[in-house]
Amino acid sequence: MHRSQELYNFLVENSWQLTEDWYSSVEDHDPNSVYSTKDPAIIKELKEQNQDYFVRLFKIFIQEEHYFFHEFKQWSEELAKDPKHLITPLHYVIREFMKTQEIVLNYIKKFISLNKETVELEKIFFWYDLVVKTVNLSMNVFIEEYHKNTSTLLNAQQETINELSSPVIMIKEDVALLPLVGHMDTGRTKFILENTLNLCAHKGIVHLFIDLSGVAIIDTMVAQQIFNLINALKLLGVKPTLSGIRPEIAQTATNLGLSFEDIDIKFSLAQALNSIQ
Known part of the structure; x- marks a missing residue:
């Protein structure tokens, strides 16, 4: 036809x-x-x-x-x-x-x-x-x-x-800074966890400062992931130091039952960096 x-x-x-x-x-x-x-x-x-x-x-x-x-x-x-x-x-x-x-x-x-x-x-x-x-x-x-x-x-x-929004910045030979800035969601936090662990292992970092002062809001899933990162760093032999924790972030972590007892915490990034001396 x-x-x-x-x-x-x-x-x-x-x-x-x-x-x-x-x-x-x-x-x-x-x-x-x-x-x-x-x-x-x-x-x-x-x-x-x-x-x-x-x-x-x-x-x-x-x-x-x-x-x-x-x-x-x-x-x-x-x-x-x-x-x-x-x-x-x-x-x-x-x-x-x-x-x-x-x-x-x-x-x-x-x-x-x-x-x-x-x-x-x-x-x-x-x-x-x-x-x-x-x-x-x-x-x-x-x-x-x-x-x-x-x-x-x-x-x-x-x-x-x-990669650009979660850089691990070398401060000294074996000391580095991870400044977290902007909106944190589960996908981005998962990437940060994997990327940070790999970089710490690759660069031989023994002390990592994690600054949260640039993060306005963190939900329960993201808070859990950050604590997972801290625990994983400890298993690698890396000492984590947290700084810039806002009251709402602390409240979220407390509500989840996440303990700050074994975590080195500084009020601000400036205070954290001064402690290097």
Whole structure:
């Protein structure tokens, strides 16, 4: 029902014109969008990608449907990994998919108008549905890849933020400071625990000052993790000293039944650092 060598030939013969029609419709001034480029090499590459997309899409009119969609999905997955498109805001890419679909449907209309006597109405509806289905497949594949890429970038950024916001600062050869600043959640506290233990072991730290004066609020889970860090440091042979404990933090720890008895505590970071002498 869907196959038509005549329609396929017509579309392939006009594929470059379809591409020119598509590119002439692009109006983008956002510097973050690949479609706003003025670089002739990138423009040429965009047109070639678009034309290749058209030619592959048109194969739906000459191939078995199940075979086509399997092959087209694999090709779309590779195309979706193009870095220039992955750093372009998603709504711009979706917009161009929709424009591409519109242009293909317009050329199918031209073919129908040239072959009014031979094209059945049922077949027209079938062709339209296939184009929409194929473009939707492309968009879904791209959105999935875009999401994977975004998640990877966010995870990498979060790791960098965690590393920068929980530095172990060397004060003397075997003495270091861990200043905790900002919002503490369970995920960040877990990272700090693991990172701090590794650094202490790697750098041979025997005395670690942990300053909490830059932390406004700590919930019960985070308080428990901090005490876990203190206990783990002791097992490594590292002496922990706490400073800058706010009343609300002390109250949270007390409510949890966490004992400060065996922990060296200083009122402020200045007092803690003075004790080194």
